[in-house]
Amino acid sequence: MSINMFDRELDNLKELLTMAMNAVIADNLRVETDKVQPDSRLVTDLGMSLATKKRLQKEISFIFDCAEIELSNTMKVRELIDRVAGIEFSRLYPN
Numbered sequence: 001m002s003i004n005m006f007d008r009e010l011d012n013l014k015e016l017l018t019m020a021m022n023a024v025i026a027d028n029l030r031v032e033t034d035k036v037q038p039d040s041r042l043v044t045d046l047g048m049s050l051a052t053k054k055r056l057q058k059e060i061s062f063i064f065d066c067a068e069i070e071l072s073n074t075m076k077v078r079e080l081i082d083r084v085a086g087i088e089f090s091r092l093y094p095n
Helices: 003-029 050-064 077-092
Strands: none
Touching: 003 050, 003 077, 050 077
């Protein structure tokens, strides 16, 4: 598979991951999905509390079979998705 084709496929996978992550974030923070935007801050814009932070960390860990991701108080949705994508797609990168 050419690098260009691989990059396109990776972009498609990231779009699917983004849709899934937006739904997980919205569900766990109890906000409407359309409020979950790439530049939304988890605490400031979406109202993440300490309790919802723990719930979101556990849910992401369970769904994506990874260690709990540290969520900072200034983290944006885009940063969280990039972190999960890095974990999920790390074994897909060509050598």
